[in-house]
Amino acid sequence: MKFSCEKLFLQSAVNTASRVAATKSSIPALEGILLQADAQLTISGYNMQTGIRTTLDADITEEGALVLPSRLFGEIIRRMPDDAISFSADKNLNVHLTCGDVDYNIQALSAEDYPDLPVVEDQYSIRIQQKTLRSMIAETSFAVSTDEVRPIHTGSLFEINEGGLTIVSVDGFRLALRQEPLDMVSGGTFSFVAPGTALNEVEKICDDTDEEVLITLGNRHLLFEVGNNQLICRRLEGEFLDYKSAIPRTNPIIVTADTKALMQSIDRVSVVISEKQKSPVQCTFTDGKVTMTAKTANGEAKDICSVSGDGNNLKIGFNNRYLMDALKNAPADTVRIELNTGISPCVILPAEGEEKFLYMVLPVRLKNNG
Numbered sequence: 001m002k003f004s005c006e007k008l009f010l011q012s013a014v015n016t017a018s019r020v021a022a023t024k025s026s027i028p029a030l031e032g033i034l035l036q037a038d039a040q041l042t043i044s045g046y047n048m049q050t051g052i053r054t055t056l057d058a059d060i061t062e063e064g065a066l067v068l069p070s071r072l073f074g075e076i077i078r079r080m081p082d083d084a085i086s087f088s089a090d091k092n093l094n095v096h097l098t099c100g101d102v103d104y105n106i107q108a109l110s111a112e113d114y115p116d117l118p119v120v121e122d123q124y125s126i127r128i129q130q131k132t133l134r135s136m137i138a139e140t141s142f143a144v145s146t147d148e149v150r151p152i153h154t155g156s157l158f159e160i161n162e163g164g165l166t167i168v169s170v171d172g173f174r175l176a177l178r179q180e181p182l183d184m185v186s187g188g189t190f191s192f193v194a195p196g197t198a199l200n201e202v203e204k205i206c207d208d209t210d211e212e213v214l215i216t217l218g219n220r221h222l223l224f225e226v227g228n229n230q231l232i233c234r235r236l237e238g239e240f241l242d243y244k245s246a247i248p249r250t251n252p253i254i255v256t257a258d259t260k261a262l263m264q265s266i267d268r269v270s271v272v273i274s275e276k277q278k279s280p281v282q283c284t285f286t287d288g289k290v291t292m293t294a295k296t297a298n299g300e301a302k303d304i305c306s307v308s309g310d311g312n313n314l315k316i317g318f319n320n321r322y323l324m325d326a327l328k329n330a331p332a333d334t335v336r337i338e339l340n341t342g343i344s345p346c347v348i349l350p351a352e353g354e355e356k357f358l359y360m361v362l363p364v365r366l367k368n369n370g
Contacts, residue, residue, distance in 0.1 A: 001064025005035050005056065007099065010085055011077045014070075015231060016073035017045035019201055021070040029113035036111070039096070044117060045070065050198045050233040051117040052205070059129040065111035066093055075113050076104050108130055120218035124190045126160055127212045132202055136167050136178045137199050139329045139357060142195035145171035152238030155193040158215075169196070170241050174322050175360040176329070177243065191218055193195040193240055197294055199235035201280045206227045248345055251338035255285060255309035256351045257337050263327045264288075266307040269294040270320040272301045280364035281320045285311020285339065293321070307337075316342045317364040326359035342366060362365060 001055040014033065022030040025047070034044040041058040044051060052137075066089055080099040089095045089099035094109040137156070145153035196203075205226045206213060216223040217235075224231040239354070266281060269292045273279055277296035284291045287310040293302045316339065326348050327335065335349035346361040 001037050002062035002087065003060040003064060003216075004057040004084050004086045004266040005042060005058040007042065007077065007080055007082055007085050009056045011074075012039075013043045013228075014077055015058045016054050016205060017043045017052050018070040018074050019204070020046065020050045022038065022047040025155050027113070027115065029067045029109050030115070031069065031313070032109060032114075033070045033073065033112060034067050034114045035067065035285050036065040039061045046115065046117055046298055048115070049195070050201065050231065052201065052238060053223075053230045053232070057227045058287060061279070062088075066095070067107065067109040067111055067114050068095065072106060077196050101148070118218075118221045118288040120216050120221045120232060121303040122216050123219065124160070124164065124188075124217040126215050128165060128180070128182060128215070129206045129210050130206040130213050131210065132180055133204050133213050134208070135331065136180060137206075139204040139331060140167050140169040140176040140178050141196060141199060141203070142325045142329055143171050143176035144168040144176050144199075145360075147171070150238075152193055152236050154197075155195045156189060157193050157240045157243070159191045160189065168240075168243050169301050170246075172234040173319065173362050174326065175241075175243060175246065176326070176347075176359075177247075177358040179354075179356050187314060190217060192222065193236040193238070194222055195233055195236055198222075198231065206233065213282055214291075229290035230268050245356065247347065249347070250318075250340075251340045251344070251347060253285065253309075253312055253314055253339040254336060255290070255307040255311055255339075256334055257290070257307040259306065259327055259330055259333055261305050262335070263324060265290075265292050265303040266320055266327070268303045269301040270324070272296050272298040273320055274298065280366065282315060282366060284348050285316070286312045287311070299347070311339070314339055314342065315366060316346065318361060319364055322361050326361055327361065330359060331357060347364070 034238040036042040037060045040055045042055050044053045082180045087097045087330050095106050097104040166179045167175045202224050214225040272294050277298050279296045282293045291304050332350040336349045336351045338347040345360045345362050
């Protein structure tokens with residue numbers, strides 16, 4: 001196997017594939033990345049759950065395939081000068097790397113020890129701009145559950161219909177929903193749940209560009225094609241929350257607020273809250289303002305934020321981080337907050353325009369609320 005390639009392109013491809021290489025595996029080859037040189041250079045990483053395959057142009061003079069330790073190979077490439085890297089391997093899998101005056105010799109593993117990445121049958125597929133998918137994942141991933149008791153909620157639900165794409169994440173304390181129209185849907189109405197860990201990688205390989213991502217749904221796996229990168233992951237199976245029934249939309253109290261101002265108020269009163277000293281932020285919604293207070297052994301804090309609308313003196317408590325996450329990820333300068341009682345969920349929506357996002361945060365029961 002012999003090729004040469006610009007360091008910048010090789011480093012980028014190695015970094016991308018290495019992100020899903022197994023850190024510890026009973027199959028040693030999975031702790032490495034697979035290099036395949038034929039018409040193009042293909043680099044793959046796989047951990048039996050998620051795989052990334054990326055292709056790049058290289059001057060290939062001898063075809064072949066082998067597996068290299070992902071961390072070691074990545075560190076070597078990173079330290080090399082910004083120039084063309086020459087790569088050669090003999091039949092005993094001794095690898096020789098040169099770049100300028102720098103030389104490395106490392107040992108590879110046989111490509112035969114590397115499990116094949118799954119083949120994804122094309123049942124349904126959609127196309128969506130990279131920048132749109134990236135923002136949708138970023139603005140819902142914070143609500144993905146990390147609790148393996150309900151594995152289905154460790155992923156995000158993708159629902160595709162004539163209205164477009166809806167992504168929903170839930171973790172038992174909050175819900176995040178984002179909607180965007182799609183130009184073309186192939187195969188009609190369908191849905192699937194993608195693992196949150198895989199979606200984090202999809203978000204990283206998507207750029208802020210109008211170029212499209214092709215998402216293909218197979219029997220057991222999903223394929224995300226982003227430029228020269230392919231990410232393959234298992235679909236999560238199970239009964240996802242019936243989110244439409246879970247979201248209350250007949251709330252009698254509605255106020256609007258400046259998103260940034262609200263976040264600053266929460267941030268100020270959260271200073272006295274810590275991992276050791278946990279306490280809800282108590283919000284009292286009155287006419288034209290919300291008064292926020294927090295009290296722990298560290299001290300007491302209070303701040304007032306202006307809002308539009310009358311909160312009818314409603315007192316409600318929230319986990320400060322959950323409320324802050326929802327506001328921080330809300331893609332709107334002003335938000336509409338819908339409330340009912342001190343023990344009912346709070347719904348956060350855009351104050352103007354289409355309802356492209358909806359966040360729901362469950363309250364923390366305050367002592368004076370019974």
